[in-house]
Amino acid sequence: MLKFIIKKLLMMIPMLLLISFIVYFGLQLTGIDPINFMVSPEMLSANKENVEALRESLGLNDPLIIQYFRWLGNCLRGDLGYSFDGSSIASIIKVRLPYTFELAGYSLVLSAIIGIGIGIISAVRQNGVIDYVGRVLAVLGQAVPQFLVGIILIQVFSIKLGWFPSANRVSPDATNAFVDAFQHLFLPVLTLTIGMVAVLMRYARNTMLDVLNSDYIKTARSKGIPEWKVYLKHGFRNAMKPVLVILVFRIPMLVGGSVVIESVFSYPGIGLTMTNAIVSGDYPIVLVTTLIIAAAMLICSFMVDVFNALLDPRVRLGE
Amino acid sequence: MKKMLALLLATTLTAASLAGCGGGGETSGDATNAATEAAASGETAAPVASDGSLKLAVTTGDGSTTDDRIPTPWYNRILATNLMYRGLFLADSTLTEVEPDMAESYEVSEDGLVYTITLKDGLKWSDGEPITVDDVQWSIETALEAAQINSIYTAAFKTISSIATDGNTITLTLSEPYAAMLDVLAQFAILPKHSLENADPLKLESDTFWTAPVTSGMYALDELNVGNYFTLKVNENYEGEAPKIEKVTCYFVSDYVTAAQAGNTDYVYGNAADLVEALQNMSNFNAHEVDVLFYKYFIFNMKGIDGNENPAMQNVEVRKAIIEAIDRATLATLYPTANVLNSGVPNYDPAYNGFEYTFDAEKAKADIAASGYDMSRTLKICYYNNDQTTIDLINTVVYYLQQAGLTVEATLSNDGTTDLFTTRDYDLGFKGKSAFSIDEWYTEYMSTDGLFANIFGGDTSFDALVADLSKAVTEEDRNAVLTELQALEQEKVYKVPVFTVGTYVFTSNRVNIPEGVEFCNPLYMCDLDFENWELAQ
Numbered sequence: 001m002l003k004f005i006i007k008k009l010l011m012m013i014p015m016l017l018l019i020s021f022i023v024y025f026g027l028q029l030t031g032i033d034p035i036n037f038m039v040s041p042e043m044l045s046a047n048k049e050n051v052e053a054l055r056e057s058l059g060l061n062d063p064l065i066i067q068y069f070r071w072l073g074n075c076l077r078g079d080l081g082y083s084f085d086g087s088s089i090a091s092i093i094k095v096r097l098p099y100t101f102e103l104a105g106y107s108l109v110l111s112a113i114i115g116i117g118i119g120i121i122s123a124v125r126q127n128g129v130i131d132y133v134g135r136v137l138a139v140l141g142q143a144v145p146q147f148l149v150g151i152i153l154i155q156v157f158s159i160k161l162g163w164f165p166s167a168n169r170v171s172p173d174a175t176n177a178f179v180d181a182f183q184h185l186f187l188p189v190l191t192l193t194i195g196m197v198a199v200l201m202r203y204a205r206n207t208m209l210d211v212l213n214s215d216y217i218k219t220a221r222s223k224g225i226p227e228w229k230v231y232l233k234h235g236f237r238n239a240m241k242p243v244l245v246i247l248v249f250r251i252p253m254l255v256g257g258s259v260v261i262e263s264v265f266s267y268p269g270i271g272l273t274m275t276n277a278i279v280s281g282d283y284p285i286v287l288v289t290t291l292i293i294a295a296a297m298l299i300c301s302f303m304v305d306v307f308n309a310l311l312d313p314r315v316r317l318g319e
Numbered sequence: 320m321k322k323m324l325a326l327l328l329a330t331t332l333t334a335a336s337l338a339g340c341g342g343g344g345e346t347s348g349d350a351t352n353a354a355t356e357a358a359a360s361g362e363t364a365a366p367v368a369s370d371g372s373l374k375l376a377v378t379t380g381d382g383s384t385t386d387d388r389i390p391t392p393w394y395n396r397i398l399a400t401n402l403m404y405r406g407l408f409l410a411d412s413t414l415t416e417v418e419p420d421m422a423e424s425y426e427v428s429e430d431g432l433v434y435t436i437t438l439k440d441g442l443k444w445s446d447g448e449p450i451t452v453d454d455v456q457w458s459i460e461t462a463l464e465a466a467q468i469n470s471i472y473t474a475a476f477k478t479i480s481s482i483a484t485d486g487n488t489i490t491l492t493l494s495e496p497y498a499a500m501l502d503v504l505a506q507f508a509i510l511p512k513h514s515l516e517n518a519d520p521l522k523l524e525s526d527t528f529w530t531a532p533v534t535s536g537m538y539a540l541d542e543l544n545v546g547n548y549f550t551l552k553v554n555e556n557y558e559g560e561a562p563k564i565e566k567v568t569c570y571f572v573s574d575y576v577t578a579a580q581a582g583n584t585d586y587v588y589g590n591a592a593d594l595v596e597a598l599q600n601m602s603n604f605n606a607h608e609v610d611v612l613f614y615k616y617f618i619f620n621m622k623g624i625d626g627n628e629n630p631a632m633q634n635v636e637v638r639k640a641i642i643e644a645i646d647r648a649t650l651a652t653l654y655p656t657a658n659v660l661n662s663g664v665p666n667y668d669p670a671y672n673g674f675e676y677t678f679d680a681e682k683a684k685a686d687i688a689a690s691g692y693d694m695s696r697t698l699k700i701c702y703y704n705n706d707q708t709t710i711d712l713i714n715t716v717v718y719y720l721q722q723a724g725l726t727v728e729a730t731l732s733n734d735g736t737t738d739l740f741t742t743r744d745y746d747l748g749f750k751g752k753s754a755f756s757i758d759e760w761y762t763e764y765m766s767t768d769g770l771f772a773n774i775f776g777g778d779t780s781f782d783a784l785v786a787d788l789s790k791a792v793t794e795e796d797r798n799a800v801l802t803e804l805q806a807l808e809q810e811k812v813y814k815v816p817v818f819t820v821g822t823y824v825f826t827s828n829r830v831n832i833p834e835g836v837e838f839c840n841p842l843y844m845c846d847l848d849f850e851n852w853e854l855a856q
Contacts, residue, residue: 036736038524039467040394041770042752042759044736046470048769054466054521085385086525092387095545159580166581167572168547172372266379266573268386268546276379281734 012298019294024068032281034084083285100269104254106189111196119204141198150191150264167266188265203246208239248304252297372566376584379571386571387545388529392508393468396844399569403534404508410845412837417505431496438487443556444511445539452489456482457512464520471755475503496790537562562850585827588841590820592708595655598825607824611840612754616816620743622776636690638812642676644683644723647817653708656821662805663760670801674809684723697726701745703735740773761785775813829855
């Protein structure tokens with residue numbers, strides 16, 4: 001097991017390096033010159049000397065490969081560097097990442113409870129009212145883009161009803177931090193949750209149905225075990241394994257999905273930072289934020305492997 | 320089991336719905352009531368703010384402003400920065416008439432070369448340090464070394480050959496007259512030398528100073544919450560009349576319209592058709608139309624300074640015919656307020672020479688054919704604004720040119736500056752420019768221009784006239800130079816204005832603005848009598 005874990009962890013390093021290399025050169029191919037977003041065209045017209053000095057001081061005149069390895073070297077020394085607009089990337093991450101984790105974390109918990117709950121009930125009460133409603137909602141939740149859901153929620157709950165703020169994470173003069181956090185998080189969390197609930201609901205329903213039609217469930221019933229015990233002890237436990245895998249795999253997607261949602265809600269997490277950085281060609285920020293999402297993906301993949309190994313003895317690790 | 324599952328689901332759903340109802344109602348009851356009443360009456364309404372602060376929105380969606388510091392006053396002068404920073408002079412809404420602000424008095428020599436300005440006594444920064452002529456001198460000298468700064472400052476300050484200070488007086492000696500010097504000084508925010516003298520001028524915009532700035536205006540920073548907002552409080556060291564509004568909250572947002580609809584701002588500006596339409600439809604916002612020099616124009620990719628020509632656009636008759644093929648008056652209807660113009664001088668300006676580009680599709684078609692233009696080639700259009708109005712405009716232009724028999728391809732650029740002036744894979748470009756004055760339009764023709772020389776080939780024929788324009792102090796001289804410049808630009812046809820777009824300032828009806836206040840270009844500073852603005856109770 002230890003060998004398996006070390007092997008998986010070591011494999012992440014070349015993968016992250018490869019991802020950073022691809023992202024770095026991919027960004028260069030977009031043709032966006034960050035200077036054009038830092039300096040007005042009028043300034044480029046009127047005083048190109050100062051602009052050239054700025055370009056030089058940012059190291060943008062160096063060959064791409066040198067820029068890349070300079071950035072990589074700094075990262076390996078623990079220095080994430082500075083964005084082109086002068087902000088410390090470590091400070092940006094320190095402030096923004098907890099916001100994103102908060103958003104993704106609440107969405108994960110809420111969607112797991114609601115999605116799995118409704119999925120299980122739909123399976124137990126197959127073709128019942130909850131099953132039909134759940135199936136319709138699942139299709140809707142998957143079919144409607146998250147940003148559209150976010151915009152609709154803003155229109156209804158922020159603009160028409162005025163119940164929740166449409167943007168930001170903190171209000172000035174908030175008297176109760178908990179209530180303030182709740183108000184700001186409710187709509188973005190709900191938006192992320194709706195999309196995820198749909199997936200989990202369908203998956204939980206289908207796996208539970210498969211399990212309930214298994215021979216060992218019929219055997220349990222024939223032994224006269226109470227129905228609730230059959231569902232909970234024999235059905236639920238076995239149905240949850242694949243659902244948990246899906247759930248863990250959704251974590252990086254939640255972080256990635258927050259890129260869109262944070263932009264819609266002007267939520268100051270890592271996703272909004274990344275969006276603004278892409279627009280303005282701020283490569284250092286895009287690289288670091290992309291790597292964070294990639295690392296989350298790799299870690300979750302690793303966790304799934306480990307979970308599978310722990311839950312299913314048929315999986316033989318490192319052999 | 321059934322009961323357990325039912326209980327689990329019921330608990331989950333109840334918790335979710337209770338949470339949803341409880342949180343909103345608890346803290347924004349007024350807002351809810353107001354919005355509901357408004358909705359019932361069929362109005363588009365934002366919730367009324369419950370606190371006593373003026374709300375402003377600072378957009379971060381275009382990548383030019385970050386939400387981890389306050390916006391700086393040397394790039395654009397938005398209202399938030401105007402409340403914190405002042406200049407030696409204060410302009411009226413035309414931006415061309417100025418009165419002393421931090422200056423007590425001033426004198427300009429007859430030849431227009433020496434400006435002697437005396438600072439008011441007792442001026443203080445928000446940290447209590449005195450504001451001195453050293454701050455003024457340092458600010459001007461640093462502006463010349465800065466990269467992220469509005470070019471109107473560098474263009475004006477380049478003409479200053481020496482700066483001398485004596486007590487509370489500063490003397491600027493110019494190498495040549497600069498007619499708009501006082502107007503520029505009225506926009507230029509003086510910054511505190513004692514806080515910034517060790518900052519790198521090239522990266523002044525990103526200095527940590529802007530997270531806790533020392534200010535000179537009627538407000539000082541109270542709190543900056545990264546990514547969310549910053550608040551302003553009355554600057555106790557401001558020597559002028561204290562503002563009636565005691566607190567200003569500036570939210571970092573990605574969309575002005577949503578911010579306005581959600582009650583997160585009392586002040587919005589812009590010229591995009593969708594923004595104007597949305598705000599005009601909100602009954603709780605008042606519109607103030609502002610006439611600004613926001614040019615929308617075509618540029619022709621002619622020739623680089625490296626001599627690399629675009630053969631298809633060398634014939635001036637082709638360029639004229641292309642313009643004749645486009646009905647600019649119809650294009651203007653895409654914007655709420657757009658005035659078609661035929662040169663850099665608006666038609667209402669006394670210096671306008673009366674020339675008009677007329678739309679004549681048949682003549683354009685015949686002229687293009689007669690010019691020897693290769694009709695089998697594809698005319699390439701490049702543009703960079705991705706708002707729907709611009710996309711509609713470009714599609715219409717493509718249609719007009721196709722009617723003239725041309726094969727046309729339009730490309731939306733991610734980085735207009737690079738694509739228009741470096742990559743240059745196009746024939747006709749479409750761009751916008753928010754100009755401080757007409758001079759800025761003509762400066763683009765200079766052979767030394769850092770961008771336009773790349774497509775106009777470094778043609779020197781405009782240079783002397785543009786230099787004369789910046790020196791022309793009297794209206795007579797100025798009109799004479801402008802007349803010559805218009806004739807030259809209409810002969811060369813390197814760029815052709817489509818129209819100027821009017822800008823709107825919208826203020827919410829929470830704000831009582833004193834009688835007689837006229838708004839200026841919202842990216843510059845003028846006297847808005849802000850100290851007498853009040854919030855409705």
